[in-house]
């Protein structure tokens with residue numbers, strides 16, 4: 001064979017392919033193990049979509065502390081141990097805004113340019129308005145709002161615990177954070193609101209990823225909620241502050257939004273509605289369910305409440321910040337429920353290659369942490385599957401620190417700005433319910449649903465309670 005024949009196009013093509021093949025293998029060797037299925041674009045989407053929460057734990061057991069799942073055209077790299085989590089929280093090469101911008105557009109139609117120019121300003125505002133120095137302003141208002149709702153429940157009844165909790169938390173939250181009196185009081189309108197918010201919330205995860213024409217009902221409910229805000233936005237903005245109270249959180253948010261884009265105020269209203277209800281309501285559900293399912297804890301909680309407010313259950317008690325300090329056990333119960341029912345994932349976008357363990361995670365990947373599974377790591381939480389409120393004794397709550405390894409509110413620069421408000425409203429809600437009523441579960445404690453990763457898991461199946469006014 002002559003030298004010229006050796007360089008024939010055919011041989012060059014074969015050699016080129018071999019080099020490319022070896023290059024990609026080498027590149028892939030440096031990346032984390034990747035679960036990618038065999039269907040182009042869909043990748044491991046079908047298997048992953050059946051029960052995503054279980055899928056990621058099985059993948060960790062099989063592939064180790066860092067692995068990539070390729071599904072629906074996206075690479076999601078999960079980190080499950082310290083080194084990866086530190087990168088997630090601290091690296092300059094991962095970005096919160098880039099990870100959530102598209103989901104924010106899909107779920108609330110907030111355009112990219114508006115989102116990027118407002119996000120940080122709004123975050124700082126919310127963090128201040130709902131921070132530890134400000135939450136005391138909400139205590140009285142929330143007590144009042146829960147009493148109004150409790151009155152509707154009568155002296156006794158049997159209901160689904162999820163409905164019971166929503167009936168209390170939705171109006172109290174909306175009337176406190178948006179505008180007093182905004183939540184509908186007409187029964188038909190309330191029903192309509194619940195139905196559309198439920199559809200929107202349940203479909204939020206798919207809606208944040210998929211084209212809207214695939215999700216007709218979800219799209220209908222999203223439009224319904226947006227129209228509701230369009231109709232009420234002027235009223236929310238114009239609402240005069242009640243004596244002694246400053247403008248509500250959402251009024252302040254809208255003031256900032258309107259410096260950039262007047263027309264997107266209803267969209268921000270919708271996003272705030274979802275953020276303020278979607279996690280807090282199921283956590284109030286889980287806290288009550290866990291307490292009622294653990295007789296020893298239930299008894300101690302009732303004794304603590306009686307020691308502060310007496311035993312009659314009839315008075316219209318006002319929970320104060322001092323009372324809350326005396327009822328630390330309730331705060332521990334809420335935190336323990338959040339630990340056990342933490343969000344399935346939180347996410348950041350990788351913007352430059354990052355090294356984690358011996359792997360290089362490429363730019364474009366979504367870096368993921370699962371607080372739900374992290375909270376089941378016995379290195380951080382002994383007997384991780386048990387409901388043990390007393391483990392929170394170790395947390396420096398006076399200094400507003402949670403336990404090591406607790407990430408239910410995310411972390412780093414954009415940790416949940418509503419976390420102190422959420423803890424406050426759930427504590428007050430639980431205290432008032434258990435002060436007024438003797439409650440018992442009529443069904444076993446339900447398991448969590450494994451269908452969703454965004455936000456805290458919902459219960460699987462029904463869970464009813466019986467309540468009777470204490471005399």
Ligand code: HEM
Nearest residue numbers: 123275276279280283346408409410411414415416418422
């Ligand atoms: C137990 C209840 C709650 C849980 C478990 C929870 C959890 C979270 C998590 C995990 C994040 C993402 C943080 C990250 O990626 O690092 C987040 C963001 C957020 N949360 Fe919460 N949250 C709760 C209640 C609330 C409430 C009551 C509000 C009230 C308004 C709220 C407002 C927000 C907002 C506005 C963001 C987005 C922040 C941003 O854009 O930077 N959350 N929350």
